[in-house]
Amino acid sequence: MIKFQNVCKTYENGVEALKDVSFTIADGEFVFVVGPSGSGKSTLVKLLCAELKPTDGEVTVGEYDIGTMPRRHVPYLRREIGVVFQDFRLIADRTVYENVAFVMRAVGASTRSIRKRVPYVLELVGIDHKADRMPDELSGGEQQRVAVARALVNNPDFILADEPTGNLDPMRSLELMTLLSEINARGTTVVVVTHAHEIVNAFKKRVITLEDGVVVSDRRGGYFGPGRIRHEQE
């Protein structure tokens, strides 16, 4: 479970990125987080993976309280969260297979379990036929699949994606979102930060809308952007 309770985040320069934000995401949910640029979405993501601590209020991820947890627990929190970034962040001089195997080794998996798990995950995201390629030999969509495979491989409870479709064309974006919702169907909680209105509208999932650091809407259905008429759904 993810829980934000009256969370405020003020950066050192005085910018109030989040102001009294509260919501709960239950296990197994699929949630879009939307909002205009600068509304605090990435700040929210950074709080979830303990890159930042809340200035005020409480952020809880599973059993971890982000505000009070000791530093040495941070790696173990991060093992429960698979993160997918807009810019993929693959290691350029390692093959697709190694990019994924690397994160298993990084959390102490044995060579044997790596050999078993990595091909399975690569197949799951449909990139197994390019396991020996280097990242720069792949298209953007393929690279993003590798990034998803990497986020998945340690079997996290949560998948957190910050604008994962930012570098993809609409077709690839739709494919990726479909993949994420399939993963969600297997029981993983998925949180996707995005600007892609069409996709959000197409999926009919829960949407949390931020504006200027405040949650202005939290409901199931389509994108409720600024200046648009906000319809109630159901």
Add this chain to the structure above:
Amino acid sequence: MNKNKSSVFSHLIYFIKEGFSGVFFHGFMSVAAITVIAACLLVTTTFLLVAYNIDMQIEDLQSSNEIVVYIDETLTREQAMALKSGITALDNVADAIFVTREEFFENFLDSLGEDTYVLDELREDNPMRDSFRVVMEDVALHAETLKALTELQGIADSNSDVELSERLVQLRSVVNTVSLTLLVLLGTVSLFVISNTVKLALHARAEEIGVMKMVGATNSFIRAPFVVEGIILGVAASVFVFAAQWLVYNYLGAQLSQGLPILTMVPFEEFRYRLAIILFAAGVVLGMSGSVLTIKRYMKV
């Protein structure tokens, strides 16, 4: 994830592999680092060995429990032999053995070995003096005993190397000071060089480190390969230095024993294991602390 015993082993292999690949990846930098560290260790160990040799020499001089005193040649043999009671009456003297000048000369010839026929004519005109071999009870009181002996009537001279010994003690304190200064100075230089190399490695792998942190690798797991890299640099340097000392020391030893036969160097074989252990430990400690300090400074979670 599933962490079992075999994974501990595969980690170790991973760290060592990554450590070595770091050393090779930064080939030129690594060679430069190893060279500088080796130079520092070479200078430091050279001074340590000089200090060690001086120590041994002093110990040698001071551990001899005998002093030979020569008797004024104007004394008759009877007068000379009569000095014995005066000598044995002194504090710290256990025994005094009279050695005639003829015996002394024969001993001297014996000690020279074969080709002594050139000295045969000297036998008639013996340049030696009668003497006493004085045996001390406590070698620590060497200087005091010698003073008492030379103050006796009829004693002309002695063979004692108190002066040499004192000069060596002075030299030792100078060498020790220099060694210590060099140890600190060159140790710092080595640390700095290792730190720089590791910093470069950290830079080259910033991307990987970022990913590792993001997926929940512990700090110690991320650090280990860099620490291994530092240790490899340190130990590689110490291996070179050991080999270099072996060659140089034996060469110098051979040269010195030809030029200055009184000064004997301790044979390399006698301390090579100790030197190897000291160098190895220095390499590991330098490499480890150099990299740990750097990682702590440049890799915040």
